[in-house]
Amino acid sequence: MAQKPAARAPRPEGPRAGGPPSAGPRDDDGGLRRALALALLPGIDELTRRVVDDIHAHSGTYASGSPVSRDDLREICRYNLLRALEDFGGLPSGGDDFEHAARETGRRRAEQGVPLDTVLQAYRRGGRVMWQVMAEHLRATRGTPQAVGQVAGDRDTELDMAGAVWETIDRYSLEMAESYRLTQLEMQGRQDTRRVALFEALLDGRGDDPAVAAAASAALGVPVHDRYVIVVAAQDPAAPPNPAPVLDDHGIWSFWRPRSGRYAGIVRLAAGESAVLLDLLRHRTGATAGVSPEFDRLSQAGRALRLAEQALRTLPAGSGEAAAFDDRLAEALLVGRPEIAERIVTTQLGGVLDAAAEREVLLTTLRVWLDHGCSAVRAAELLYCHRNTVLNRIGRIAELTGRSAESGEVRLGWALALRALPLIGSEDARAPVEGDSGRA
Template identity: 60%
Template sequence: MSEEDQALRREMAMTLLGDLDRLTDDLVADIHAHSPLYFSGRPVSHTDLRGTCRSNVELALKDLGGLPSSDCHIEAAAAETGRLRAEQGMPLATVLKAYRRGGRVIWQAMADRMRDRSPAEQRMVGDMAGAVWETIDRFSTVMADSYRLTTLELQHREDSRRGALFEALLDGRGSDPAVTLAAATALGVPARERYAVVVVAQDPASPADPAPALEAAGLWSFWRPRGERLAGLVRLGPAGSGTLAATLRDSLGRTAGISPPFDELALADQGLRLAARALGTLPPGGSEVAELDERLVHAALGADREIAERTVLRYLDGVLRSGSERPVLLETLGVWLDTGCSAARTAERLYCHRNTVLNRIGRVAELTGWSAESGEARLGWALALRALETMG
């Protein structure tokens, strides 16, 4: 930069600094004319905007003219503006547009004062324009970087707060109305609505993420890992738990347990316990999804392994020790019980003759010592078969 150019910039900067208040007024008016958000005064108040504009114009002019500034440097001021606007929720595009309007107003003021200059000085206008926009570009870049960093920090802070409140619900602190209200606000859902809790068995090498599939099915959800499992709160709405279970079966590829629906966020801890009970009825390593209400017997037997073992021993011990007969007898018994003890329907399901079914059921009765006509025997056999599933 030549000495003449440097001297002209300094002179122009000092001249405009002498008229700083009017230049600030022009800039604020220009921003208001081109931004309905700034014009509304929300979220950035008119006082805030004017103060920021005045400070930034002063710093930009001093930077352009090579004049000494106060302790506040241009980069620090731009970073502070970016942080503040991010916290206020002003869109970044709107803030960047205001910076461009600032560059335009400063340049227009300079151009107006250059009209009466000598031809030699007017030939420097192009260089001065480049200098103005370089300053504005520096301002904008630093501000935008600070804005984005602050946005990430705010998002992380909000995610942490939402996660903490969700954990508080799962830990049983929803009995405090203040905790429930805070959690509902942070999660963006009503305190009273139809919900379910889902517990998913995690694979550390390939963590599950049910949220996208559920969102595509119209189901809002929020998830957090808990040890080796993933716990999720799902807003059922009118869809019901059937849609939830079907979506998880189609997309998850993991075993999962679903609690019965409940109508208050404060009951999420109960939902967690019941979803875990549902998951506990499934053998590990599969991809089945269990709704607790569909597997209450399994859950009851699985809650006490000793009782489950005694049930199996009392009602099915002879069949289990029958060697090669065991698989076909257990299968036939299960289908026979599921079809209401109908030999004909069992035969259709198993593609065999009705007499074959009767012979097999007779053999079960012989091996177990229970009559096939006994109501207790049929109940005991049904419970024992489910206990076997629970025990793996």
């Protein structure tokens, strides 16, 4: 690649097109530039061919012909070279100004998805070839009536012209790159809008239309058929607004959007990642979140959203807990029927709730005993007491409720009541219980 010459003492730029040349022992820079531009313009097609050949020889992307065909490259190179020579020589433009040519190139290449570095390299290659042709002309005409800049400093003349060429290419490159980046931003904005709209369509249940599912798959960049879950996270003030960065850090793809005061996200899972997802939601995001069962088609996202919302409703607000719907089936049933949940609590544990002095210890003991297969030995180990103490407490619960601890139906009723307890609205039911995790 040709190097830009070292800085020289500045000289006033010569007149632009239409102005008289300055007198003196040598032409000024403007006159030389104009003469070179006029000399190269008649051979613009050959110059274009050389530039296209050079770019193809040094860029696998362009040489492949996709996404930029040779005809496309030739057309835009010729367009740019014409404007560059006119700008370089201070000539009247035969079409759009050079800024327009550069912006058009940046826009087109951004839309085609050609990397910006590749486009900038093509500009540099084009500038290099343009200077080579100029240098060839200077040397070929030296000492002839067509010569320009024939003074003792011919080498200095070439250096001056090389610097002027690279100034022109640099200006083109800046304009092109700015247009490229703006086009990328515009495209990204359109893509984001489309992605959001199609994600909302999935959540609204419109994924049953194969065309919608296919479009959503393309917009989100994931398969129509795979392993997914929907997560609904409360917008807790203490939690990050969007769990995506945490999941991204662990290689888990997700897409999130605020929705009705919450964040709804679709998460793509590999085999065995469900537990990892729950762990990350609980311990890395701090969000209170409900997670749907896994589903294998994007068209099922609407149903999964409803189940994730139900799972979230079973969790205390601001708890930072994450729960899978399948782990909260009883709670999901109860939270949807608050009058039944309250009745279960009242009929199954009413006497215990009325025993204020014993309430907390009895409820904690009952929970641990049920959670561990109604084993007094195991419950005693976890509660740091004697097994007889556990048996006495269970007996006391049976006495207060008027029910037999030996009955499977009674044990089921107690388990449901413990699950319903955090879900009902009474102050008594919501009073803190030591060791209460919301699960039987």
